[in-house]
Amino acid sequence: MFSSINSVALFGMDARMVTAETDLSTGGLPVFEMVGFLGSEVKESKERIRTAMKNSGYLIPPKRITVNLSPADLRKSGSSFDLAVAISLLCAMGVIPEEASSATVAAGELSLSGEVKPVSGILPMVFEARKNGFKRFILPAANAAEGGAVEGIEVVGVHDLEETVAYLSGSKTIEPTSISLEAILNEERIPEADFRDVSGQIGARRGLEVAVAGMHNILMIGPPGSGKSMMAKCLPSILPPLSADECLEISKVYSVAGLLGAEGLVTERPFVSPHHTISPQALAGGGNIPRPGAVSLAHRGVLFLDEFPEFQRQTLEILRQPIEDHEVHIQRTQGSCTFPTDFLLCAAMNPCKCGYYPDRNRCSCSGPEIQRYLSKISGPLLDRIDISVETSEIGFSELSGKTGSAGESSEKIRERVVDAAEIQRKRFEGTGLRFNSDIGVRELKRFCAIGPEEEELMKTVFETMGLSARGYHRILKTSRTIADLAHSDTIKQEHIAEAIGYRGIDRRYWNGEY
C-alpha cells in the first residue's frame, strides 16, 4: 500500500517542495525504514512518529514500512517533516482516505504524546506551497497566525494527531486561519522611546532625521552618557510605517530564525543592537544550515552598533558588502543561501578611549592613543557612512528643561520623514533605487544636479577642506535628502552647507592641530 503527501524543506530562506512517500508491504521483516538523504534529526523522527501514533491510538502494523523523502538528493534537516510522514503513513494504513492528501502540504513536529508542535520557517514554506499551486497547508496551531498571513492558500492549524486525522477524514471541520495584514499594521502602537524625551542634542536630532529620511548610514560621536544609545532607540519611532510587503519580508527572516512570537508576524520595524563581542558569523549569518545573522534581522529596520570601535575589526569589515548590496550570500558545503540586509546602520562611539576628547582638560589620552582608537574603524567602512554627528554632554539646565529646544515628538519628525520618502519614491520610480543613499556615482548627475552658485560653494569646500571624491559624493547625496525634507526640487546652498556639517570624521580633525 503506497501513499504520499507533500511537505517543504528549508535551506536558509530558500524553500523546496518535498514529497513524503510511504509504502507498507507484507514481504520481508517488519521494520520502519526512512531514506532520502536525511539529517540525524530527521532520522530520529521515526521514533517520535511511532510513539506519537501509539499514544494517539493508531498502532503501526508489523509490516515493512519504507518512507522516502523525495527528491532524494536534497539534504533534509529540521523536525518539520514529522507531521507529513505521519499523515502519509496513516494514509498508507488506510486510517485517512487517500484523496485527503491531494493538493495538501503538511509541516510540523510531533511530540511523543501526539501533540503537534510549532516549527520555524513556516512563512517561507507556505509561500513556496502557494507558488507550487497547492490549495491547503496543514500546520501546527501555534504557527497558524504566521501562515495565515499568506493569501490564496487555505491554512489549517492542528493541535494534535487525533485532530488531524479527524479533520482529514472529514469527521471534524476546522476553520482555516486568515490574517488581515492591514488590520494588524494599522493598530495603534506606542513607541518604546520617543524623541520627545530627548533634551537638547539639536545637532544629533537633526542628523538622525536626515539619516532616516534618506536611509543614510549614520555615526554618532560623543562622550559617555551623552545619550547616544537613547537616541538610537528612538530611531524606529521616526521610521516610515511598515507596508504589508515589508512586514512579510521581515517576518520571513524572523520565521527562518525561529524568532517569531505568538503574534505570528513582525509588525514593527526591527531594532537590532548586538553586543560588541558578536562574532562575524553571528553578524552576517551562518551555521551549518545558515541562519540569518544580525544584519538580516535588522532588514528594513535599524542595526545599531554601540561602542563601534570595540567590535573586532574582522567583524566590522563584514558589514561592507551587506551595506552595499542589501543582501548577504552565505556559502556552505551544502549550498549557498541569500538573506536580505537592507538596514539603516546607526553606529555610536566615543571620540577616544576615555571619552572626553576634545576636552583636553578631562581627556587623559595622548595623541597617538586617540589616533589608534579612531583607526580601529577602517576607511572603507567610514566611506559607507554618509552622516556623522556629535552628541554633547547634557547640562543640568537642559535636563531640568529650562533651556534648549523642548523635544519635538517622534510623530512630527516622522511626518516629515514620510513626506521625504514619498518624494523619493516618485523620483526613483522605475529606476530600481529606493532612497537617496542608493544613488550611485553614475546617477548623481541626474538626481543631484546643482546650480552654478552651489557648484562654486562645493568647489571652495573641496579645495579648502581637503575632501575626497567619495566625500564629495556623500555630501551631494545628503544634501539631496535635506532638500527633500524641505520640499525643494533643487539642491540649494543652505542644503549643501548643512550636509557639509554632517560629513564624516576626517582624520585631519583629530590630530589636535588646525
Add this chain to the structure above:
Amino acid sequence: MVNIDIEEIRFVPAFYDEFPERLRNIPNPPKGLYIKGRFPDESRPSVAIVGSRDCSQYGAGMAKYYAEVLSKAGVQIISGLARGVDGIAQKTALDAGHPTFGVLGCGVDVVYPKSNREIFERITEKGALISEFPPGTPAIARQFPSRNRIIAGLADVLLVVEAKVKSGTGITVRNALEQGKDVYAIPGRVTDPLSAGCNKLIADGAGAALTPDDVLLALGIEPSGSRKNAAAQISKLARREKMLYSVLDLYPRTLDELSNMTGLTAAELLGILLQLELKGLAAETGKNNYIRKS
C-alpha cells in the same frame, strides 16, 4: 655609522667662534653641538615657546597665535619639536617663512616624533636642528631633561603656553631661571589641569603673557597692531555671522551650546559655521565642536 657629510650635519665644538654666545655662560654648557642648518642669529632676539605635548585646543590656538605674532616681529622661535605646543609653534613660524630652531633629545638625523616629519624636513631651510647627542642617537626619555637647558639657553625669554603642574616644561623653566632668563606664562582657567602649571608660574612671579605684546615688550620690541586684519574681516560679516562669531571661543563649543546662545537651529548653525570656516574665522576641532580662529 652615519655619514655626516652626506647628511649635511656638522659638529661645532664649544671653542669655535661659530658656537652660540648665549650658550657659553650657562651652567654646565655643552662641549659642542651637532647641527643641521645654521645657528640662531646672535643679533636677533629669540623666544623659546614650550608646553604640553597633549595640549588643549586652547593651548594649540595660543601656541599658534603667539608664535605667529612673535615670529612676524622678527623673533626667532626656539623649541623642542615635540608633539603639541612645541611642534605647533614651530610649524606656525615655518609656514610664515620665519626661522625656527629645534633642539632635540636625540640625534639630529632621528625623526622623533614621527608625526612632525614635515617640520623636520623643512626646518633647515631657514633654521636648524640642534642636538648635543651624536647622529643616530635614539630618542630616550632620560636625554630630554638635558636638552631642555639648551632650549632655555638659546632663548632670551621663555614662554610657557600650557603645562600641568608636574611636567617636563617645569625642567625647562628651572633651567631658564638658573640661567637668569625671563619666564613668561600664558594664564588659563583655574579649573583646567593643563593651565595649572602656567597659573602657578605666574603666582610664583613669572610674567603673565596676556598678549604677545607683553613678550615683545620684554624683549624691548615695540609691538605693532597685529590683529587689525582680523578686525577688518569681522566688520564685514553678515549680522548672523557676526553674532555666531561673537559667541565662539578658543574653548570648543558644541552645536547645542551655540544653539542655546544664539537661538538658531542646527541647520542654520551649520550653514553659518561653514561660511565662517571658509573665511578662516572658525574651525571644527572635533566632530561638531567649533572654535574661533584669529
